[in-house]
Amino acid sequence: MTFYTLTKIEAKLVWRGLDILIFGIIFPIIVAFLFGYIMNNELFTQGNTMFLQSYPAVVTISILATGVMGLPLTIADYRHRHILKRFQVTPASPLTLLCAQAFVQFIASILSFLGVTAVYLFVFNYEMAGSFGLFLCSYLFVLIAMYSIGILIGSVVPDQKAANLWGSLAYFGMLLFSGATIPFEIFPEILQNVFAFLPLSQGIQLLKEVSLGGVLSDMIYPIVAMTACVLISSFLSIKYFRWK
């Protein structure tokens, strides 16, 4: 009951903020339409391959907006305003509030996933070569990895200004250079080698392999990278988290 009510109220607060609606839900759906239209064009020689590769990339946009931007900003905001401190002197834990907030962001991400998937499936007749169930599991795995980065940013920043700076850097950095929007394949190889270090580059690589029905050996490196990302971020978050 406590969690339900807290989640309901957090959902209202997030909804009124509009950022998540615009950046987390509407923006990825617009990108889905755009990519579908451009890449499905016969004038585009490699269109179909790119189109198939774009779906697993576009579904990660909302993970970024909710997990790497929305989540750390809220954590920093709640700490900065002493809202977590107020929760510390109640029978509930401030962690319950943060979990409710993370859950709301997660729901927003899933809504966006459904929207983007509907556009690809029903507007552009997208067909996934690989297993959709496996793809869904990989999606959740990448989501957890990205959220752990967001939680880490929210845990270590001293104030909201810093949360905004680091959140924006991580958000725009990965939005532009990890293949979430600009197709990774069109970057020069030397840049690809550099951008491969961005955690989401590995996440998208994993999603692409799974969606194209790739073999497990090609997925090992991305899986290791995502796992490392979760472990390192969780460890550092627990170590450096401050309630006030």
Added chain:
Amino acid sequence: MVLKVKELSVSYGEKTVVDKISFSIQKGEVLGILGENGAGKTSLIEAVLGIRPAIYQEVSILGQSPIHNRKQVFEKVGVQFQESHFPDKMTVAESCQQWSVLYKHTEPYQSLLTKFGLQDKENSLVKSLSGGEKQRLAVLLALLPNPELVFLDELTTGLDTKARKKLWQTLRDYKREGLSIVLTSHYMDEVEALCDRIMILKKGHIICEGTIAEVITYSGQASLEDAYLALTDEEGER
């Protein structure tokens, strides 16, 4: 005993801001903690609540440790911090609903809104409230779980005269029903209106404690205000 604190100290690095303070409160008693800014009032309260690291022989709230039994303790303890902030887009009603679900038993918040003169503000955003209204909301939330003990840090800072008097009356009603209160204040009229006992802090030490009459007598001054000024100044010169 509602609250018992024995030899509690708080340090920030080398600096000791609360030095071996002991005090206790009975049921229905109001204790006022006085002192200049930086005297250690807030650090003391936060340490007693278990949210600031401290060294102590004993801290027990309603017979239990606020650190080891925080879940049970905070069912029956309300806290109003010096500044209470809320998320930007939160309404008054939502802040009450959110607070209500944290506790097993709470008073219906609508009746408290009326008691605190906020009944017309239910659907307003908390950030649109005046300073005084926001402060009243913070006190309301502290009283929402029908606590046995409340901590009120700078209770009426920012309130106008009428609102202060009204809030004092409300608190006296609660006190009559057995509520114990620990409050900090910079206003001597407020202290005189509410407190059974006071404790004056300076640089982390208790420089004087007792009933208001006792403190005035001890200082050799005519009023509490003069007593407070004399006591806090005198100590500084030593």
